[in-house]
Amino acid sequence: MTGLLSVSGLSINFGGLAALSDLDLEVAEGAIVALIGPNGAGKTTVFNVLSGLYHPSRGRVTFRGDDLLALAPYAIARRGVARTFQNTEVFRRLSALDNVLIGRHAHIKGGVLGGALALPRVRSEEARARRDARALLDLVGLGDSANVEAASLPLGHQKRLEMARALAAEPTLLLLDEPAGGLNPTETRELMGLIRRLRDERKLTILLVEHDMQLVMGISDRVAVLDHGRKIAEGKPGEISRDPAVIEAYLGAPE
Amino acid sequence: MRRAVLLVFVIVGLAWPLLAPRYFVFLASLVFVNAIVAMGLNLLSGYTHQLSFGHAGFLAIGAYTTALLGLHGGGLPAPLALLGAGVVTAAVGVALGLPCLRLEGLYLTMATLAFGFVVIEAILNLDRLTNGADGLRVPAARMGPWALTTDGARYYLVVVVTALLVIAALNVTRMRVGRALLAIRESEIAAQASGVPVATWKTIAFALSAFYTGVAGGLFAWLIGTLSPDAFDVFLSVDFVVMIILGGLGSVPGSIVGAAVVTVLNDALAGFQNYRPLIFGTILIGCMLFMPGGIAGAWRRQTAP
Ligand SMILES: Nc1ncnc2c1ncn2[C@@H]1O[C@H](COP(=O)(O)OP(=O)(O)OP(=O)(O)O)[C@@H](O)[C@H]1O
Ligand SMILES: [Mg+2]
Numbered sequence: 165m166t167g168l169l170s171v172s173g174l175s176i177n178f179g180g181l182a183a184l185s186d187l188d189l190e191v192a193e194g195a196i197v198a199l200i201g202p203n204g205a206g207k208t209t210v211f212n213v214l215s216g217l218y219h220p221s222r223g224r225v226t227f228r229g230d231d232l233l234a235l236a237p238y239a240i241a242r243r244g245v246a247r248t249f250q251n252t253e254v255f256r257r258l259s260a261l262d263n264v265l266i267g268r269h270a271h272i273k274g275g276v277l278g279g280a281l282a283l284p285r286v287r288s289e290e291a292r293a294r295r296d297a298r299a300l301l302d303l304v305g306l307g308d309s310a311n312v313e314a315a316s317l318p319l320g321h322q323k324r325l326e327m328a329r330a331l332a333a334e335p336t337l338l339l340l341d342e343p344a345g346g347l348n349p350t351e352t353r354e355l356m357g358l359i360r361r362l363r364d365e366r367k368l369t370i371l372l373v374e375h376d377m378q379l380v381m382g383i384s385d386r387v388a389v390l391d392h393g394r395k396i397a398e399g400k401p402g403e404i405s406r407d408p409a410v411i412e413a414y415l416g417a418p419e
Numbered sequence: 420m421r422r423a424v425l426l427v428f429v430i431v432g433l434a435w436p437l438l439a440p441r442y443f444v445f446l447a448s449l450v451f452v453n454a455i456v457a458m459g460l461n462l463l464s465g466y467t468h469q470l471s472f473g474h475a476g477f478l479a480i481g482a483y484t485t486a487l488l489g490l491h492g493g494g495l496p497a498p499l500a501l502l503g504a505g506v507v508t509a510a511v512g513v514a515l516g517l518p519c520l521r522l523e524g525l526y527l528t529m530a531t532l533a534f535g536f537v538v539i540e541a542i543l544n545l546d547r548l549t550n551g552a553d554g555l556r557v558p559a560a561r562m563g564p565w566a567l568t569t570d571g572a573r574y575y576l577v578v579v580v581t582a583l584l585v586i587a588a589l590n591v592t593r594m595r596v597g598r599a600l601l602a603i604r605e606s607e608i609a610a611q612a613s614g615v616p617v618a619t620w621k622t623i624a625f626a627l628s629a630f631y632t633g634v635a636g637g638l639f640a641w642l643i644g645t646l647s648p649d650a651f652d653v654f655l656s657v658d659f660v661v662m663i664i665l666g667g668l669g670s671v672p673g674s675i676v677g678a679a680v681v682t683v684l685n686d687a688l689a690g691f692q693n694y695r696p697l698i699f700g701t702i703l704i705g706c707m708l709f710m711p712g713g714i715a716g717a718w719r720r721q722t723a724p
């Protein structure tokens with residue numbers, strides 16, 4: 165296994181708050197890695213740095229040898245890093261199908277002129293993109309909601325819609341921020357199956373943030389634990405659940 | 420049913436110069452010209468959420484470019500003159516759009532408002548070229564050996580250009596480009612994360628919007644025959660905004676309907692100039708409160724299954 169994503173010495177401050185301090189993290193190709201930690205630990209901040217939304221004060225991030233910190237968010241997406249959002253960030257007034265189609269933006273040809281003239285080439289690209297987008301909606305179980313406005317989908321469906329949109333970009337690395345948030349146990353089990361399939365069948369590498377420990381321990385190859393912006397533990401799921409530092413971070417230190 | 424209605428419109432539209440008195444031929448031409456501006460403004464404001472109160476400025480640039488091409492361009496055929504007006508205006512659109520990338524919401528709108536004033540000042544100051552406040556006579560549109568000097572001839576030119584631009588706008592907005600623009604309106608963060616280069620598309624939206632408005636400016640110049648800066652004041656920019664809010668943000672058909680209603684209303688209220696701001700203000704507030712999607716949104720709700 166080779167390192168696909170490599171984060172080293174990452175630090176970022178908001179005002180006086182050190183949201184991340186000197187974070188190192190390696191994600192191997194084809195792995196499912198979980199990033200866990202109490203509320204406010206800095207997990208989402210890691211995602212925001214990886215996707216180019218936040219600029220760290222120190223540190224390096226390389227992805228397949230490229231320096232991600234030098235790239236704009238859209239360029240990072242085009243290099244193969246796609247993500248979902250903790251508080252869902254669907255295109256609310258657009259249909260589910262259009263949401264997924266926007267995920268395919270970089271893979272569809274057709275600029276202003278070709279579009280205005282509706283050239284045959286542009287039309288056939290469009291038709292193919294629609295087929296691909298529908299297949300992705302089917303994959304995440306939203307095949308029946310293609311024409312539904314995204315805002316009117318229940319939260320759990322919006323999360324899956326974001327997964328479909330992220331997959332539409334054909335990423336190598338998929339970042340999932342609390343994909344099981346708001347799901348019931350059955351839905352969570354289905355989600356675990358889906359995440360495994362994405363890795364096994366589509367050869368994706370997955371970095372996920374999640375509070376549901378059953379999901380984390382059930383599907384992760386490795387788990388990294390953050391607390392107050394520092395990594396306090398990393399290892400296989402079995403090791404992490406027994407780690408005293410982790411237990412303390414979650415339960416609070418005995419005074 | 421829909422097709423039948425559309426067919427009636429097309430037939431009446433084509434026969435209009437034969438059916439209607441001269442003034443109404445002119446008025447219908449003006450409706451189409453305003454529809455082009457409204458479509459252009461909608462591509463910017465309705466699709467990418469960059470609200471402009473400066474589109475009268477773009478219209479002026481297109482109009483003066485066309486007039487100057489007519490005066491100094493050696494009998495340039497109308498399509499080329501319009502293309503020239505569109506391209507020049509689009510270039511100005513890019514020049515305005517690039518600094519606007521750093522602005523959002525109210526600040527962006529203020530910048531476009533200022534742009535409108537700057538254009539008027541520029542026209543007044545470049546009086547060697549534009550004749551300033553005295554007004555610039557626009558040579559008639561030419562098609563080869565013919566000059567389009569009647570209201571009917573100008574009407575057909577306007578109709579053909581409008582039809583082409585409607586088709587282009589429908590095509591563009593229904594596919595990849597339209598989706599990218601809408602994605603920017605809905606969530607810039609998610610658009611970027613989906614691989615959409617937001618800054619590029621915002622700038623393209625400015626260019627495209629200015630192109631449409633510049634072409635409309637060319638047609639407008641031929642329709643009114645004499646240009647002076649006061650024809651392009653800020654109230655005209657406000658009218659364009661009313662058109663797209665009434666018609667429906669993010670809707671091409673809505674732009675056309677909004678343009679028709681506002682243009683005809685404006686004409687009907689010509690004798691009550693003092694009440695115009697009151698009436699249009701009421702329309703705007705009414706739309707925002709009771710019909711947020713404009714006429715297009717209400718239509719969609721009516722016809723939804
Ligand atoms: N843009 C920002 N401006 C200021 N502070 C921020 C910003 N983003 C994050 N923070 C702060 O950084 C810390 C880490 O936040 P982050 O969202 O990464 O936590 P998290 O681990 O994802 O928590 P949760 O489990 O609640 O989602 C928090 O204290 C948060 O308030
Ligand atoms: Mg978070």
